[in-house]
Amino acid sequence: MILHDKGLYYQGIDLWMDSKRIKPSCYISHAHADHTAKHKRIICTPETAALTCHRLGNLGVNRVGYDQWVASNGARFKLFPAGHILGSSQILIETDHIRLVYTGDFRLGHSRTCLPAGIEQCDILVMETTYGAPQYLFPRREETEREFAAFVLEAINNRRKPIVMAYTLGKAQEAIAILASFGIDVTVERDIYRIAKIYERFGIKLGKYSMFNGGPFEGALIIPPHMKNFKNIAAINNKVLIFLSGWGIDGGAWNFHGIDRAFLISDHCDYESLVKYVEQVNPKRIFTLHGFEGFAQELRSLGYDAVTMKPGKEYNLSESIRPS
Ligand SMILES: [Zn+2]
Incomplete structure (x- = not known):
């Protein structure tokens, strides 16, 4: 089960992600204010920890470097680059049944100040879609x-x-x-x-x-x-x-x-990059966040099983995977 409620909660491994309400412990994808709160303990990259503590004061920190597996409540997760700002990460969570990626804010392509976004194939993709409408095409x-x-x-x-x-x-x-x-x-x-x-x-x-x-x-x-x-x-x-x-x-x-x-200098994907990212990740199901509701519809028209997450709603992950 995954809950969208001012952040994401993955019940199976008892993990909050980018919660805007204060939690005892929370994974933070990056240090922008709309993804953080003064949690007791934050789980994030060392760069995000430094930037978050600079802005919010000292918090308890579990620093996790990119591509380092961490065991957690019978599952494991790792963080990998999101290409958004310094320290920004996506998270890949692996249980016995499911590989789930949550992107946080992300961007494909070269940046002068952070590592380019990585790609991890998964069953469930929870993705940010800020510019998920066809009129948003950025030049090179x-x-x-x-x-x-x-x-x-x-x-x-x-x-x-x-x-x-x-x-x-x-x-x-x-x-x-x-x-x-x-x-x-x-x-x-x-x-x-x-x-x-x-x-x-x-x-x-x-x-x-x-x-x-x-x-x-x-x-x-x-x-x-x-x-x-x-x-x-x-x-x-x-x-x-x-x-x-x-x-x-x-x-x-x-x-x-x-x-x-x-x-047009953005630290998010434009419409084309969002679609390209989905093609490369090739998930069985997609949940979209922070963007245009129409993007999930666009993905469905391309043959993907995609829904827009609604605030306050829970989604059953095991039922959501269609038979392949
Ligand atoms: Zn951001």
Whole structure:
């Protein structure tokens, strides 16, 4: 039995996963706030432990490295890379009867700041489907990175002040690595800076960057999106506001928020990658989470046995596997 209730609960091995309510013990797929709570004990990669404790204070931690099997209540599990942010993992749970993968947030393809997502074949796949609608197709990452850097450089050459808005954990560090690799001076807001230092502690090379002191800066400034309207940012003359997001694809709407340009740099899969991932994992049954209900329908039209998980509902896993 698996329950979807502000997180996932796998009854067979008494394991909570990404619970948003405080639990005695919980597996955390990655350190983004919508996947964590102040649990008594967290089970996660060493990188996720460092990032989570940085944000939430000290918690009890069971650190589990990638691809290391852990015995648990008559079953075993291992964590493997999710390609989303530093330390992000998927979990593979093996019982006598079932192999189950829960993806957490994940992304296929190259990233400058974390390992690419792994693929494990399984019977039951519980997957995140944030961009699970056909209009969400991202261009090649390398091209977008080049366009982003060229846009920033042009702004600097025109004596304008490029301000890049990127989420504090994950996207901002990716933005540092991209811009620094094009030789652009990078200044970053304090929280982004502190998290970047944790990335470097785990061996991620971001290039050169410095912390924003509230005054004048050279090159590009990276801030979290909510700081856009802060007085010292609003007061910067001649600025160009740039937003990095998968939602950039909805295009024109950004103009209304005073944003000059959005680039499609996402730490999630686009629609095509979600389908490609399912093809490679080849599960007998799929449960979809966090996204468009229509994605499960799309998968059914491709011949998969797929349902959208509803909050508060339990799903019987042994009954759900169709005879092969
Ligand atoms: Zn996330």
